[in-house]
Amino acid sequence: MQFRIKRYFLLSSLSAVLLVLVLSVVWYAYFTKQLLLNQETRANAYMTQVLGKLVWEEAGEFITRGHARSRTEMQQAPEVGPLDEIMAELLDGNGILKVKIYNSQGFVIYSTQHSQIGQEKTDNPGFQSAMRGEPLSFLNHRNQFHSFEQTVSDRSLLSTYIPFYHPETRQVVGVFELYSDVTGMVRRIDKNRYLILAVALACFLLISAGLFLLMRRGERIIRQQYAELVNANGTIHRLAYLDSLTRLPNRNSFDDSLRREIAQERREGGGFALFYMDLDGFKAINDQYGHAVGDHVLHEVANRLRTNIRESDQVFRMGGDEFTALLRRVESEEVASGIASKIIAVISEPICYRDRCLNVSISLGIALYPFHATDMESLIDLSDNAMYQAKQAGSNCFRFARSGVEKSELV
DSSP: OOOOHHHHHHHHHHHHHHHHHHHHHHHHHHHHHHHHHHHHHHHHHHHHHHHHHHHHHHHHHHHHHGGGSOHHHHHTOTTHHHHHHHHHHHHTTTTEEEEEEEETTSBEEEESSGGGTTOBOTTOHHHHHHHTTOOEEEEEEEEEEEOSSSEEEEEEEEEEEEEEEOTTTOOEEEEEEEEEEOHHHHHHHHHHHHHHHHHHHHHHHHHHHHHHHHHHHHHHHHHHHHHHHHHHHHHHHHHHHBOTTTOOBOHHHHHHHHHHHHHHHHHHTOOEEEEEEEEETHHHHHHHHOHHHHHHHHHHHHHHHHHTSOTTOEEEEEETTEEEEEEETOOSHHHHHHHHHHHHHHHHSOEEETTEEEOOEEEEEEEEETTTOSSHHHHHHHHHHHHHHHHHTTSSEEEEOOSSOOOEEEO
């Protein structure tokens, strides 16, 4: 099992913070620029109220009839000079770079840039909005811009279209367009945007570092718990399938192994031998010498059985003093007899414990698959019965499972 909590945390948190930072910066830029637009629009609207009164007094008739003249006549009209003086006086030092006045037909009646007087702008969305009584502003950047008195470069400009009302009827008779220099404000907004980005990134790094340490600690705990779980599962498996005294596979493991062996030999068409074994007189050893000696005898018998069969074969402790063995590819009584004789001889050797040596013998019952039976229950019953026949014959011998016919060999 692979643990990738830190990797997942870093990837997910980085993606999340990048998304939050991008959204935050975009929202900040939009919000602050909208605030700038609203603020400058209100300021220009107030400026227009002052301009409107002065312009109407000086050139009200010019505004209403200016579009009837030619463009040249409009640029050379005597009202242009007084309007220039008004603009110069009012606009000095307040950040307004240019002023245009449109009549109701969309003609530029006046502009601080005289070359624009006479232009027709009926399709201008700002003009259309102001004629409906709704001020409208646009923020844009100009590499070069002709202001009232000079040409400026690299400027962020706010162009605001404001309705020009008749002082008596309060009807919209024209539109003022004011160009405000908001370069400083925009630069401060951009600077603050990067500052917010840096602060947010620093906060994220601090929080991420703390969370990373927590995640690292948590991952170590999970790894430790996983290792403990694996060990616990191994212990449970050993308790379920291994005999705690002899470390041999137990009855549960025997049932599974026998079932698998039958299925495999049924597919491959081979055979095997099942030995059912029981120690002779083991109860007397336990009663006379105690359980410690009896456990030592069982442990030694298990070792001798395990070391005197092939690696492909298996030995099991069924419980008490009973053992079984599955011998693969043993398909004849002759081969099985040889193995059984060897086991009896090995077990018959004295077993010493501390200052005493004991003589132990074993009785075996043998069933061959598929000669004697082809199902699990029958093989177990036949080999068990054959083992009891060996005990009845005097013990320390083996018997084959035969249907009513005994073939034995005493050792």
